[in-house]
Amino acid sequence: MGTLIVILVLVLFLAAIFTGGYNKQFQERVRKSRTWDWLTTVDHKKIGILYLMAGLVFFIIGGIEATFMRLQLFVPGNDLFVGRTFNELLTMHGTTMIFLAAMPMIFALMNAVVPLQIGARDVAFPFVNALGFWLFFSGGLLLNLSWIFGGAPDAGWTSYTGLALNQYSPGPGVDFYVLGLQIAGIGTLIGGLNFLVTVINLRAPGMTFLRLPLFTWTAFVTSGLILFAFPALTVALLMLMFDRLFGANFFDYTMGGSTVIWEHLFWIFGHPEVYIVILPAFGVMSDVISTFSKKRLFGYNSMVFATVLIGFLGFMVWVHHMFTVGLGPISNSVFAVATMAIAVPTGIKVFNWLFTMWGGEIQFKTPMLWAVGFIPTFVMGGMTGVMLALPPADFQYQDSYFVVAHFHYVLVGGTVFGLFAGIYYWWPKMFGKLLNETLGKWHFWTFLIGFHLTFFPQHFLGLFGMPRRVFTYQTNVGLEKLNELSSIGVAGMVIGTILFLINIIYTLRKGKKAKADAWELGRTLEWSIPSPPPEYNFAQTPLVRGFDALWVEKEAGNKSMTPAEPLGSIHMPSPSYIPILMSLGFFVAGFGFIVRGIPAAAIGLIIVVVSLFLRSFDYDKGYHVEPEDPEKGGKE
Amino acid sequence: MAKENNQAISQKPAGAMKHILSFVFMIAFTAAAFFVVISDKVPSGWVVPLLLIFAVIQVILQLFTFMHLDQKGSAFYTIFIVFGIFVAVISAVGILLM
Ligand code: HEM
Ligand SMILES: [Cu+2]
Numbered sequence: 001m002g003t004l005i006v007i008l009v010l011v012l013f014l015a016a017i018f019t020g021g022y023n024k025q026f027q028e029r030v031r032k033s034r035t036w037d038w039l040t041t042v043d044h045k046k047i048g049i050l051y052l053m054a055g056l057v058f059f060i061i062g063g064i065e066a067t068f069m070r071l072q073l074f075v076p077g078n079d080l081f082v083g084r085t086f087n088e089l090l091t092m093h094g095t096t097m098i099f100l101a102a103m104p105m106i107f108a109l110m111n112a113v114v115p116l117q118i119g120a121r122d123v124a125f126p127f128v129n130a131l132g133f134w135l136f137f138s139g140g141l142l143l144n145l146s147w148i149f150g151g152a153p154d155a156g157w158t159s160y161t162g163l164a165l166n167q168y169s170p171g172p173g174v175d176f177y178v179l180g181l182q183i184a185g186i187g188t189l190i191g192g193l194n195f196l197v198t199v200i201n202l203r204a205p206g207m208t209f210l211r212l213p214l215f216t217w218t219a220f221v222t223s224g225l226i227l228f229a230f231p232a233l234t235v236a237l238l239m240l241m242f243d244r245l246f247g248a249n250f251f252d253y254t255m256g257g258s259t260v261i262w263e264h265l266f267w268i269f270g271h272p273e274v275y276i277v278i279l280p281a282f283g284v285m286s287d288v289i290s291t292f293s294k295k296r297l298f299g300y301n302s303m304v305f306a307t308v309l310i311g312f313l314g315f316m317v318w319v320h321h322m323f324t325v326g327l328g329p330i331s332n333s334v335f336a337v338a339t340m341a342i343a344v345p346t347g348i349k350v351f352n353w354l355f356t357m358w359g360g361e362i363q364f365k366t367p368m369l370w371a372v373g374f375i376p377t378f379v380m381g382g383m384t385g386v387m388l389a390l391p392p393a394d395f396q397y398q399d400s401y402f403v404v405a406h407f408h409y410v411l412v413g414g415t416v417f418g419l420f421a422g423i424y425y426w427w428p429k430m431f432g433k434l435l436n437e438t439l440g441k442w443h444f445w446t447f448l449i450g451f452h453l454t455f456f457p458q459h460f461l462g463l464f465g466m467p468r469r470v471f472t473y474q475t476n477v478g479l480e481k482l483n484e485l486s487s488i489g490v491a492g493m494v495i496g497t498i499l500f501l502i503n504i505i506y507t508l509r510k511g512k513k514a515k516a517d518a519w520e521l522g523r524t525l526e527w528s529i530p531s532p533p534p535e536y537n538f539a540q541t542p543l544v545r546g547f548d549a550l551w552v553e554k555e556a557g558n559k560s561m562t563p564a565e566p567l568g569s570i571h572m573p574s575p576s577y578i579p580i581l582m583s584l585g586f587f588v589a590g591f592g593f594i595v596r597g598i599p600a601a602a603i604g605l606i607i608v609v610v611s612l613f614l615r616s617f618d619y620d621k622g623y624h625v626e627p628e629d630p631e632k633g634g635k636e
Numbered sequence: 637m638a639k640e641n642n643q644a645i646s647q648k649p650a651g652a653m654k655h656i657l658s659f660v661f662m663i664a665f666t667a668a669a670f671f672v673v674i675s676d677k678v679p680s681g682w683v684v685p686l687l688l689i690f691a692v693i694q695v696i697l698q699l700f701t702f703m704h705l706d707q708k709g710s711a712f713y714t715i716f717i718v719f720g721i722f723v724a725v726i727s728a729v730g731i732l733l734m
Contacts, residue, residue: 264734319734328734
């Protein structure tokens with residue numbers, strides 16, 4: 001009841017603000033403030049920055065959780081974080097890293113870069129874009145509030161229902177997982193839809209599909225995967241919500257339900273999800289490697305083909321996470337073959353990167369370092385993946401540290417390295433300043449060494465029989481040395497991350513100003529406009545005359561892109577407070593369901609409906625700006 | 637946008653007729669589905685197959701008239717819908733058979 005009152009007061013308070021219960025002056029001041037500007041923005045560049053900052057915060061939270069786990073495993077028989085606490089750390093680490101760190105940082109890069117790379121002024125649905133961010137953020141916040149409101153979820157990021165139903169995980173923990181992810185998931189789904197429509201509809205004249213930069217291609221395929229994979233998660237979470245909150249029995253085998261259904265649904269979502277987070281990293285790598293090798297990407301068409309093929313096959317391999325469930329030899333073999341087939345397009349990509357570098361004038365700037373570090377690291381992860389894809393062998397590896405080593409090699413060595421490469425590469429475009437190179441190189445080396453020191457020994461821990469998701473091990477079974485090494489390695493990654501944060505603060509204070517073509521090697525459209533771009537991106541929509549549009553013009557001796565339209569006033573969408581209001585509604589509703597306060601949940605849903613109503617009858621047509629002429633007086 | 641659509645429809649009365657007709661069909665099929673479930677004249681073994689058939693017909697009508705799949709330039713929608721169906725079928729068959 002107390003919680004309910006607090007929520008009510010909060011709602012009334014906010015209602016007062018939004019309806020002008022305070023005097024006009026106050027409202028005016030709020031409206032003019034920078035905070036209000038950021039809270040209501042629909043500009044894809046600002047939303048990109050919001051995604052990046054939120055993603056980094058969650059990345060640090062997830063990192064702290066991981067460090068705690070490795071501290072516990074430093075020595076055998078440790079009692080720092082045991083039992084349920086360890087399970088909570090483990091669950092929250094995985095969930096946070098995948099859903100609240102990797103996904104938003106991918107959306108950060110997509111927001112910051114995709115519209116610029118295709119020569120568009122914004123995404124197709126700026127309002128939906130803002131809504132997607134705020135939904136993700138309120139979902140993430142809700143999930144993390146579990147730490148203070150009765151305990152975090154403790155059933156693993158996969159939340160297998162044999163661990164997650166009420167009788168196995170009492171307390172609200174798993175409810176936070178279910179509702180937090182559901183809300184964040186809606187945000188991700190509409191974000192993905194938005195990018196699909198953007199890439200299909202908003203390409204500049206001449207930007208055909210086979211001229212799209214590879215990052216845009218991967219963003220496109222990733223969005224498609226989001227569109228088809230997330231509904232499976234939505235359904236699974238909804239069913240689990242009914243089981244836990246309303247006494248349904250979808251997954252309770254004592255009542256005729258089946259936990260295998262959860263496993264199927266989770267992995268029908270879960271395997272595409274791992275490709276959702278790796279494909280954009282592939283895209284970043286392709287752009288970075290071709291830029292810093294000063295060469296056209298080798299085998300562009302085969303790269304596009306491989307991307308689409310990986311996306312397609314990604315839906316046909318989910319059972320490789322369930323080999324030991326006992327689905328029978330036929331299922332296992334079919335899915336094993338399909339799984340191994342994915343290694344082929346992945347291999348195509350690796351060779352294309354190597355051939356792009358071959359004979360190029362390579363410059364080892366920080367983004368390129370991450371890209372070069374990525375290739376061998378990711379290949380090792382792919383190797384162990386193919387080992388796991390053999391069912392008889394997987395019966396040995398399953399649920400051991402070997403699997404942990406595999407997915408950290410692909411997720412950290414692949415996705416996180418890719419994200420860092422992308423962040424260093426596009427930081428000047430997002431913020432107008434170049435990140436410091438010296439600090440960047442220190443960041444790279446400490447992180448790379450720390451990473452391998454942490455995860456390489458875990459292969460052997462797995463082979464020596466250490467199960468995953470355990471909070472301790474015994475002496476004299478040959479696991480001490482490797483665990484010790486693994487925990488020491490974490491220090492490298494922690495130092496690297498701290499250096500990165502220092503780099504960010506240093507750069508924001510006194511970083512070097514970036515030119516339009518910040519690296520002076522730019523090949524794609526984003527480097528043809530000032531850093532950071534004006535709010536309308538392109539004063540005149542550019543005319544694209546080939547793959548690597550800017551490079552084509554550079555080769556032809558032109559200083560800038562040829563415009564495709566005369567200079568004229570540009571239509572811009574108005575900022576809106578509805579996205580944040582609607583997300584607040586979902587947040588309150590989610591919290592209400594978790595505390596079993598149906599009235600609070602109803603209030604939240606009412607806020608959602610009111611926001612929908614406000615949006616439907618919002619006749620604001622946006623406004624027009626006059627662009628600065630880039631020829632005279634315009635920046636750069 | 638809305639205005640253009642209106643014009644297109646008023647120029648082609650056949651298009652408007654088609655919409656109304658399929659709207660009537662929609663209502664009829666929905667009513668029929670209710671009837672199949674409520675009445676005790678339909679043998680219980682037939683209920684689910686009948687419902688499925690009605691649903692499929694309705695989805696097709698829906699896609700072609702109201703979602704404009706019959707118009708030109710809908711290649712992307714077709715690709716995405718077909719792939720969506722493909723994924724859904726694989727998942728459903730996978731879960732049912734295994
Ligand atoms: C050559 C490509 C790959 C193959 C053949 C492959 C194969 C596999 C197999 C068979 C498993 C199940 C192991 C078990 O539980 O016994 C697995 C687990 C996993 N893989 Fe991969 N994989 C590949 C690439 C990737 C990529 C690119 C990512 C992500 C970026 C990834 C992320 C994961 C994760 C997160 C798990 C563990 C899920 C869990 O149980 O918590 N994999 N992989
Ligand atoms: Cu998988």
